[in-house]
Amino acid sequence: MKDLYRNILYQGKNMFRDLDFTFWGLMYPIILATFFFVTFSGITNLELEPINVGLGQDNPYLFILEDIDILNVILVEEKDIATSLDSEKIDGFIQSDLNIVVDRSGLGQTIIKGIADQILQTMALGESIENIDFNVDYLSGQNQEAKGILVIFYSLIAMVSTYGVFAGIEAVNLSQANLSPLGARI
The missing domain is CATH 3.40.120 (Alpha-D-Glucose-1,6-Bisphosphate; Chain A, domain 3)
Incomplete structure (x- = not known):
């Protein structure tokens, strides 16, 4: 079990040395979430004037x-x-x-x-337009607090989860003896 933790620590250090992984896996989602929050935070407070x-x-x-x-x-x-x-x-x-x-x-x-x-x-x-009752509501209303901004943030979480798969694939490739010198030593 001690060897497993040691390998996880080394794999983590190796991944963070790769600047592409550090940017796309960690920094880019944080930057994107910040831009989303700044850009879309006031979009739900829209009120129409007469x-x-x-x-x-x-x-x-x-x-x-x-x-x-x-x-x-x-x-x-x-x-x-x-x-x-x-x-x-x-x-x-x-x-x-x-x-x-x-x-x-x-x-x-x-x-x-x-x-x-x-x-x-x-x-x-x-049909004569005078006979149409415009006050009739043909749709049944239900109270559901759905905000479109949440869909954007959920999409961002899905994107980050997909990027997590890339880190897992890289860790497996580095552990394989026939794919990397580090894997041959492990």
């Missing part, structure tokens, strides 16, 4: 868009669209035919476009 969307008074979709919680509907005259967009009073304007008028690209504009596309797709079903 999106200011402009509509005309005669827009037939006004009642639908007023029911959407994330949208803050602002009535805008046709002649004031450009000034409202320039002053950032509204993020986008939805015309009566569901065309979008924007002056910049961003998250709010993308959400407005997605909502307009969803209304167009619902209309393409051939």
